[in-house]
Amino acid sequence: MLVKLIKTFRDDLTGLLYPVTCLVCGDRLRDQTHLCSYCLNYAFVPFEREGRESGGGMILPDWIAMQDALWEFDKGGYLQDVLHQLKYNGLEKLGSALGRQLGGKLRHNYWMAPLEDSLLLPVPLHSSRQRKRGYNQASLIAGGVAEVTGAETVGSNAVIRIRNTATQTGLNARVRRKNIGGAFHLVQSEQFRNRPVIIIDDVITTGATVMELASLIRPEAACIGIVTVAKA
Ligand SMILES: [Zn+2]
Numbered sequence: 585m586l587v588k589l590i591k592t593f594r595d596d597l598t599g600l601l602y603p604v605t606c607l608v609c610g611d612r613l614r615d616q617t618h619l620c621s622y623c624l625n626y627a628f629v630p631f632e633r634e635g636r637e638s639g640g641g642m643i644l645p646d647w648i649a650m651q652d653a654l655w656e657f658d659k660g661g662y663l664q665d666v667l668h669q670l671k672y673n674g675l676e677k678l679g680s681a682l683g684r685q686l687g688g689k690l691r692h693n694y695w696m697a698p699l700e701d702s703l704l705l706p707v708p709l710h711s712s713r714q715r716k717r718g719y720n721q722a723s724l725i726a727g728g729v730a731e732v733t734g735a736e737t738v739g740s741n742a743v744i745r746i747r748n749t750a751t752q753t754g755l756n757a758r759v760r761r762k763n764i765g766g767a768f769h770l771v772q773s774e775q776f777r778n779r780p781v782i783i784i785d786d787v788i789t790t791g792a793t794v795m796e797l798a799s800l801i802r803p804e805a806a807c808i809g810i811v812t813v814a815k816a
Pocket residue numbers: 606607608609610611619620621622623624
């Protein structure tokens with residue numbers, strides 16, 4: 585009780601000293617989510633190409649049961665900034681808020697809605713990068729999805745990233761695929777056995793990274809879906 589009181593007091597004080605504002609409209613917020621509920625619901629273009637053929641330079645094989653996202657990526661726009669802040673500025677509560685929003689949408693996914701037996705697999709970061717950043721933004725998003733859907737998040741060492749690849753920005757699909765080849769290692773294959781698995785990341789562009797991960801768990805998983813906050 586006392587700990588909770590102190591925590592509440594500390595949060596209130598922090599809010600007074602450093603008011604958190606919405607990253608999009610600038611409105612002052614009471615919580616630390618960094619996006620007001622209006623912007624969370626209406627500021628960005630909804631992704632409505634749910635299913636397997638989402639187009640946009642990405643063709644997924646037929647063994648991917650579902651690909652979905654919350655929003656269309658807006659190069660140079662507010663969403664790009666929000667995701668950049670999530671990745672580099674340690675806004676942990678923003679990650680959970682985005683995840684909860686994503687989870688809310690996924691519950692209505694026709695192809696593969698996350699259920700309690702589903703396993704969420706956030707795209708792993710290389711350990712050196714995670715140490716430097718202090719967190720994995722995909723794990724924060726997965727945490728929010730889990731909260732809303734009841735799905736389980738995979739243990740952090742089930743799959744590891746064994747190669748620290750440079751940024752894929754600006755590269756075409758073929759080069760990206762080549763770059764990411766062999767970047768992950770499946771440590772605990774039994775975790776995925778006969779489970780519906782949903783791979784989670786912040787943004788999907790050509791799909792090279794998530795497909796490399798998907799190929800790795802394909803022999804184990806019952807079915808595989810790919811879900812991101814944004815689709816470029
Ligand atoms: Zn706002």
